Structures are given as structure tokens and as C-alpha cells.
Amino acid sequence: FSCTVMAYGQTGSGKTYTLTGPQGTEAANSNIPGLVHLAFSYLFxxxxxxxxxxxxxxxxxxEVYKEHVLDLLNPSPKHLAIRWSKVKGFYAENLFSVECEDQGDLEGVVEE
Structure with missing residues (x-):
């Protein structure tokens, strides 16, 4: 399985809410999962x-922002280069990847 989610839109249009569901105190009173959490459940x-x-x-x-690719798990001022290979296809060079054993691990990566 491979998954890519693209959220595009104006500031304040609900991209984060759609991807991750309610945040903060609203999350405590809601059981509405975001798209990312639904995908995790389906995967497992x-x-x-x-x-x-x-x-x-x-x-x-x-994250792709203003034509720059940023690693959200390993923040750095340097932008990642997008490459292509016959084996991998398109990929972000030096993108940090975490091995996850269960859905809780994935949830932790999202929180990070």
C-alpha cells in the first residue's frame, strides 16, 4: 500500500481539520476522525x-510550500530535492522515514 494525501486551499479553509479531525478541546468532545486516521484504520x-x-x-x-519541499519529521532549513529513479519513481531525497509497528506508532508520528 502507498498513500499520498494532497490538501490544497486558502488559509483557514479547513485543510488541517479534514486531514486530522478536530483539535484541542473540540477533539475531546468529538469522535470524528480525520482522513489520515481513517486511512490508518483501513490499513491495519x-x-x-x-x-x-x-x-x-x-x-x-x-510539505510542499511555495515550491519548496520540507521534511516535517526532521525539520531543517534546507529544502529537499525531488528526484526520479527507475526503481523508486519520484521521491524526496533524504526524506526521514520512521518504521511503525502498529496504529499507535503511526498516530505518534502524526502527533510529532
Whole structure:
């Protein structure tokens, strides 16, 4: 499985809310998950049904802002270069990736 989510729009239009659901005190009173959390649940449901296969899950988060690619898990003033290879396809060079064992690990990466 591979997942890419693009959220595009004007400031204040609800991109973060759509991706992560309610935040802060509103989150405590709501059980509305965002798109990212729904994707995590779906991923682990699918993995749970495939008992004969082994899976390794890696998570990375990047942001494209004003034509600059930023690593959200390993902040740096340097922008990442976008490359292409026959094996990987398009990728962000030196993008930090975290191995996750379960949905809780993924949730922790998002919180980070």
C-alpha cells in the first residue's frame, strides 16, 4: 500500500481539520476522525485480514510550500530535492522515514 494525501486551499479553509479531525478541546468532545486516521484504520484492518503475509510499515511526512519541499519529521532549513529513479519513481531525497509497528506508532508520528 502507498498513500499520498494532497490538501490544497486558502488559509483557514479547513485543510488541517479534514486531514486530522478536530483539535484541542473540540477533539475531546468529538469522535470524528480525520482522513489520515481513517486511512490508518483501513490499513491495519487490511493487514489484519492478510495473515499469511508479513508487512513493514514506514511513515514519512513532507510539505510542499511555495515550491519548496520540507521534511516535517526532521525539520531543517534546507529544502529537499525531488528526484526520479527507475526503481523508486519520484521521491524526496533524504526524506526521514520512521518504521511503525502498529496504529499507535503511526498516530505518534502524526502527533510529532
Amino acid at each position: 484492518d487490511e493487514i489484519g485480514q492478510r495473515t499469511t503475509e508479513e508487512f513493514t510499515i514506514h511513515a514519512s511526512y513532507l
